[in-house]
Amino acid sequence: MAEGVVSIGERLRRHRESLGLSQAQVARELDVARTAYRLWEMEAAKPSPDRWRLISRWLGVSVATLMVAEGLADQDEAEQADVITGRFGPLSWGDEAGREGGDIFDQERAMIARAGRDGRLNETETGELTGLMERAERVVAGRLAGERSSERASAELRKELSADRAAPGIARAAVVVAAAGVAEQALLDAELLTSDLVSNSVLQAREAAQISLRITVTDDLLRVAVGEPLSQGEPGRSDPGTGRDVTLVTALATRWGGARTGDEYVTWFEIDLAPPFA
């Protein structure tokens, strides 16, 4: 049970680490941009089904196992499918299906049909495997339709960070989690600007200071605000942003600014998001 529901992202990370490979190396292996691969491992994005064949080969698990990982099949029916396709030899079902055209579902259905015609599968087995694929395909289609019709769920995340050198990395991870599903370029730019803003705050902050991070994601906007404490002894320090290089935030953010808010100086940026499937 526990092994069966491990997500694809988690499986990729574990397998990669067991082989001592970098994310960039595995991204090459799976023929995907390394930025996208990194998001898979962080579970901020899901590999589309047309990557599943390569992923299943690389992980050495069946497509049915990946379907369980993605909530497209239950454990029992996947095990049954593995027993049936396992008769074809350890990996030969996948190899043969992979030579078919189309996406993973087309390939599997073509493979099932051929194995049914030439008698390698009996009628019951053909029916079971076909049913499994059709149900999974419907769920995937339903999820896509849901994403198209509904607005992105808005998310708000607040986090306090210790002002140390690990803070930029922690802040980036928070942005990736909060903004999962946002267009890749917007996410990359937001990670960069967040990392820079938090780095600046860390370098300005006093020992043991806390930095506040507020991330807001709505249908059409990604906003990140970074607050650094202004202590009582610095009444004249109205703009910690003075003298900072603002080239990147000016170029990459749709809007940005900074202001004193209570006992904090808050620097923020916003990136407008294209509406989903506009």
Next chain:
Amino acid sequence: MSDIEQVGDFPVQITLRDGTIWVDGEVDLSNAHHLRSAIEEMGDGSRTRVDLSGVTFIDSAGLHAIQLATRSLNHGGRVVLVNPPSQIVKIVALLGLDRLPNLEMEGRADG
């Protein structure tokens, strides 16, 4: 020679191989100083190749470290950034680092 620095979940690996410094992972405030000293110590001071194809993230702190490292070069020396991913090419251009006389870009990684 290899140096693995891990802070939180963000490791970077800096390796000298075939006369090139290979950087793998995420470069930020937590480890930028390692990149700087790697370039200063591993480079030959005249034409130091730094392969960035394995870099999944770099911010201003990381690029600033590279810029600082170029100051340790001999007169006429260069740092060559090899196969930078497209996001890095974009940031380098925005920051105007591609116009530095002692910093060169070579090739481009796909992702």
